[in-house]
Amino acid sequence: MVIIEEEDTTKEFRRLETALTDVMKQIKEITRVAKQRRQLIKRMEPLAEENEKLKEARNLSEKNIQRAQRERDFVESNARDLEYQKGVLTEKLATVFEQVRSQSEQLAAVSSQLKSACKQLERKTEQLDSVSKQKAGYHHKVKAQFDVLVQEAKVQKESFDAIVTAIKSMLDCVDLELATQHDGRWQRSDTVVQRCKAAWENFKIFNRDTIMTIATHVLTVVRSHYPTIDLQSIGGGFTKGLSDAETQQLEDEVEDTAKTLAGDIDLFGETDGNGEAQ
Template identity: 60%
Template structure:
């Protein structure tokens, strides 16, 4: 009987060890599955977050590109007006001449030249105001959509490292929008309250 009892005892010990090993394997499997689920969830969350950040960056980039292009257009317009001013400087060098008067009346300064000078100064002032008005309008529209925009950054011009080709492409992309915004500016009081002529 003793050999049989001893054999049964060894068999029970082997079964107990086997059961413990199975339980340990189950726990390890459950832990691995739990970690895998956690990693998958974290992957989904990170993917959604990255997609949101990417969209925000794209929107911010488009917004800055539009504002920069509008400011550049306004600067170019002012530069063109400045060139016209340089070409027309001759008006500043003209002195009113005295024209002979009939019937012995005393001569008087040439009023036409004075009026030309006055008109030219008014023209320059008006065009500077137009540039400021359009730039103000463009920046106000941008900030109404994106209140967190730093206008100081936009005022510094294009982003650093932007090539001339990329700059031109940005200008081409926003040209239609710039024309629509410029159409909102009523220079001569020719539109009604709805913006139509």
């Protein structure tokens, strides 16, 4: 009986020892899992901070996109206004230069008439001197003819002055001032004609300078986006083998972008440093 109890006790002791061993293993496993969990939490802390930074960056990016969209809308509006103003100014300039050309032709005709009248006056004066020396009795008649010629010259001179006065306002439109002589009289007709021609040449120079300004701005924008681009090849024109239809298609595709870039250029000093109308 005692032997049976000892065997039962031994078995129970072994069972308890096995159970204790299992419990110790579970405790070790729990300790290992807890340690890994702490390590995992420490590793996730930088990720959480990085996630917050990414959220801030995303919010900042959205704000930048909204600001860029507002700026783009503002630039497009300015481009449309500039295009309209350019069209109106071009029409006015074309009208003014057409009037200047017509007045120049009239001035040339009047100048020719004045020169002819002066020559006639000189011939008449010589004739009058000759007649005066030969026939003193015809003095009053010759004097009357001379007065008529003088009156005609005055009338032609007044007509010329009226034409010069009318064209002065047109020359002022293109920043050309009609200078006067020391005695207060207008300059000669050939000088006025030269000023009219100079106005036309200034207009052509303005157009060439405008094209150069726009081309420089476009190439600068292209270089800012593509620093390694070969501008020499762009200066050579279109790619070889490009048909007229393909060229027209490319021009249609870049038309809106061209209008936007043109809006960045202030040709007439109508905007301040912030790109807003004065």
